[in-house]
Amino acid sequence: MKLIKLDAIDSTNDFLKALSSQDEQENFTTVTAENQTKGKGQMGGKWKSEAGKNLIMSVLVKDFLFDNEQVFNLSVVVSLAVSEVLNFLNIPDICIKWPNDILSYNKKLVGILIENTIKSDGRIVSVVGIGINVNQTDYTEFPSASSLAVISGKSFNKEEIAFLIVEKIKENIELWQTSSQVLWKKYFNSLFKKGVPMPFKNLEDQNFMGIIQGVSPTGKLQVLLEDDSVAEFEIKEVKMLY
Incomplete structure (x- = not known):
């Protein structure tokens, strides 16, 4: 894979998007940064990280999605790839x-943000x-988060993890062509709290009980109500309340 290593950048996603729009970059080109000043989460949320301690990366993926209805497929591929590497x-x-x-x-270890351009x-x-979150150990400001180092009691090579993840993404994309249902x-089997009664909160700030049943092909969470x-x-x- 082509790896571009940066010391500091506002956003690796923005950097790679700009790079891919100006030039025909090879598939799975990867950008990493030691520090990211404007990290982004889902729907405009922020992603904060202690400089030099964590893995911040963006990967270019082409020739996989061909329809807007398929975009969640990549989320499945990537989240499984990261999960499988962490299990390894x-x-x-x-x-x-x-x-x-x-x-x-x-405890949250990983955030993933996928941005698609047609x-x-x-x-x-x-x-x-x-x-x-790899080698950071202070989560005083983020009590719902943790890191590989905190959980395992040892430090990790961030670049090695990046290579493992990209290889697993490639592997899963190849597997998808013949075994998407697998x-x-x-x-589905990896979903947090799947099949367990738990409280949720909706957009009207109302709490309700439900049981996660699965996820639709377009990525909507399916919840069995009372x-x-x-x-x-x-x-x-x-929002899940846990």
């Missing part, structure tokens, strides 16, 4: 909190931003 590194109790946060022991010829080009099943109906929610339409 012996990080315990890994699960995927919909749509694609990665948790261990209910080219003039109809191609969809994706920039996959991945932020992994990957969807793995994703009246036995199943509601579907877009990202940011519902």
Whole structure:
């Protein structure tokens, strides 16, 4: 893979998007940064990281998505790739909190932000931003987060993790062509709190009980409600309370 290593940047996603718009970059070109000043999360949220301690990376993915209805497929591929690498590194109790946060022991380790651009010829080009808490140990300001180092008690080579993730993304994309249902099943089985009654909060700030049933092909969270109906929610339409 082509790797571009930066010391500091406002956003690796923005950098890679600009790079790919100006030049025909090879598939799976990857950008990493030691520090990111304007990291982004889902729906405009912020991603903050202690400089030099964590893995901040963006990966260019082309020739996988061909329809807007398919965009969540990449989220499945990537979240599984990251989960599988963390399992390989012996990080315990890994699960995927919909749509694609990665948790261990209910603590957030990974945030993923995928940004898609439709080219003039109809191609969809994706920039996959991945932020992994690796060697940072102070989470006083972020009590719901943790890191690989905190959980495992040892430090990790960030570049090695980046290579493992890109290779696993490639592997999953190849597998998708013949075994997409296998990957969807793995994703469903990895979902945080799937099948467990739990409280949620909706956009009207109302709390309700529900049971996660799965995720629709377009990425909506499917929740069984107390009246036995199943509601579907877009990202940011519902919040899990745990």
